Amino acid sequence: MREVTDVRASFVATVAASTIAMAIVLAPGTASADATCISAYEQTQTLRKDGKPVAAKAQAAICARESCPALLTKDCTKWLAELEAVIPSVVLDPRTPAGALRTDVRVKLDGAALGEKIDGKAMSLEPGSHTFVFEADGAAPTERTIVVRDGEKNKKVTVTLAPARGGENGDAKPVADRPIPLGVWIFGGASVLALATSAAFAIDGLGKKSDLDQCKPHCAAGDIDAMSTSFTLADVALGAGVMAGAAAVYLFLTRPTAEAPAVARANDPATNARVRPVPFAAPLPGGGALGITARF
Secondary structure, rough: HHHHHHHHHHHHHHHHHHHHHHHHHHHHHHHHHHHHHHHHHHHHHHHHHHHHHHHHHHHHHHOOOOOOOOHHHHHHHHHHHHHHHOOOEEEEEEEEEOOOOOOOEEEEEEEEEEEOOOOOOOOEEOEEEEEEEEOOOOOOOOEEEEEEEEOOEEEEEEEEEEEEEOOHHHHHHOEOOOOOOHHHHHHHHHHHHHHHHHHHHHHHHHHHHHHHHHOOOOOOHHHHHHHHHHHHHHHHHHHHHHHHHHHHHHHOOOOOOOEEEEEHHHHHHHHHHOOOEEEEEEEEEEEHHHHEHHHH
């Protein structure tokens, strides 16, 4: 029923506008009435019914001119005031990350360019959804979609123009960020521990060898075996340490590179608070300890 009512109202308005226009044309002394005024009169009502007050206002301004017939200008002048109250408006407010207003910003509205600079004045829009794209030197393009309603005035559209890759001024170059893989710390720590263990067994073997030099050639077989075991364990630990060290070096040299803007990295709390693993090795009686600590 509502749709039928709207159609009837639109039909009645159109018929009324056409009747008035016809009366103007047929009235004595107005046979040469400006066709532009009549067309604007009719378009004002049509656009108003279609929910396009900005376009309707532009047409009402035409038929409200003094050069148009008085019967038209009376209605059009009244409609101008009514439309002005309904038309929503917005104020563009692009900001830097520090909060300062930027006026050197290029703006597109629903894909159409608006200008090369922000003047801070309110901008009239048709009611509904609109998409703005803000572009500025040294900043990444920023898109913002808003919805404005009938009569909503001076709605502020605030956006923060984040720095483009390379920094806010476009001068700094991306910083090559090559985080050290966890495997480097693990293999590096294992290498240090293995080499320290190898040294301990080698020293122990040399001590036993010195004792055997004093009992030659009547040394006990058990003492000779103990010396050999120490040297064997030293060799095994040495080999393990070398292999672990080589693995750590390989992982370090082949770690991937990830570029990140210098400004973004400097201002990113998550980056600055990144966990930094640090290995530790400590000798213990009969062996050693290997572990990793994390620094925040």
